[in-house]
Amino acid sequence: xxxxxxxxxxxxxxxxxxxxxxxxxxxxxxxxxxxxxxxxxxxxxxxxxxxxxxxxxxxxxxxxxxxxxxxxxxxxxxxxxxxxxxxxxxxxxxxxxxxxxxxxxxxxxxx
Amino acid sequence: xxxxxxxxxxxxxxxxxxxxxxxxxxxxxxxxxxxxxxxxxxxxxxxxxxxxxxxxxxxxxxxxxxxxxxxxxxxxxxxxxxxxxxxxxxxxxxxxxxxxxxxxxxxxxxx
Numbered sequence: 001x002x003x004x005x006x007x008x009x010x011x012x013x014x015x016x017x018x019x020x021x022x023x024x025x026x027x028x029x030x031x032x033x034x035x036x037x038x039x040x041x042x043x044x045x046x047x048x049x050x051x052x053x054x055x056x057x058x059x060x061x062x063x064x065x066x067x068x069x070x071x072x073x074x075x076x077x078x079x080x081x082x083x084x085x086x087x088x089x090x091x092x093x094x095x096x097x098x099x100x101x102x103x104x105x106x107x108x109x110x111x
Numbered sequence: 112x113x114x115x116x117x118x119x120x121x122x123x124x125x126x127x128x129x130x131x132x133x134x135x136x137x138x139x140x141x142x143x144x145x146x147x148x149x150x151x152x153x154x155x156x157x158x159x160x161x162x163x164x165x166x167x168x169x170x171x172x173x174x175x176x177x178x179x180x181x182x183x184x185x186x187x188x189x190x191x192x193x194x195x196x197x198x199x200x201x202x203x204x205x206x207x208x209x210x211x212x213x214x215x216x217x218x219x220x221x222x
Contacts (some may be wrong), residue, residue, distance in 0.1 A: 022151060034210070036211070041199075041216070043115075043203075043215050044201070046210035063146050101155075104153060
């Protein structure tokens with residue numbers, strides 16, 4: 001599975017959009033981009049995933065560039081409860097779930 | 112409907128002691144996973160089981176054994192605990208081609 005690169009930490013004001021970038025320049029054609037988050041001391045929680053089209057659900061939006069080498073997770077109206085570590089993961093459709101979670105981006109939402 | 116249940120939630124061991132972490136899922140999924148998370152680090156895969164009766168090593172299997180007792184249960188055993196195994200352990204499962212669901216974690220301290 002392709003490796004990903006994320007910033008170590010980011011800040012966002014409450015009520016503003018949080019845009020979390022992820023680089024995955026070695027992604028291959030059948031690999032999906034997944035996002036999970038981990039709120040302090042809890043198990044990671046699935047957020048969203050996509051292949052090449054932009055995706056949106058009740059939690060977030062995922063924007064994948066046309067060349068698929070990078071993506072952005074968007075939390076449209078961040079709240080204090082969105083403070084967490086966010087993991088960007090690339091996984092092939094035919095590969096298992098031995099996912100490399102890496103260190104993720106620590107997002108701090110401030111009042 | 113508890114999802115993924117891990118026991119115990121907290122445990123303190125002395126070096127050389129043995130223990131088993133239990134994981135049970137009520138979602139009828141085939142695949143189950145054990146991860147560990149050290150302070151300030153991402154999750155690393157210890158072992159996984161793609162189906163009942165099969166187990167495979169992940170990134171950091173040394174010092175651990177696993178048993179897939181049945182479809183619901185996947186246990187992780189430390190035969191001779193070491194301080195380096197102080198960590199938070201997460202069990203996870205997923206449906207066919209779906210996202211991972213994690214338990215709440217088991218916090219282990221080895222003195």
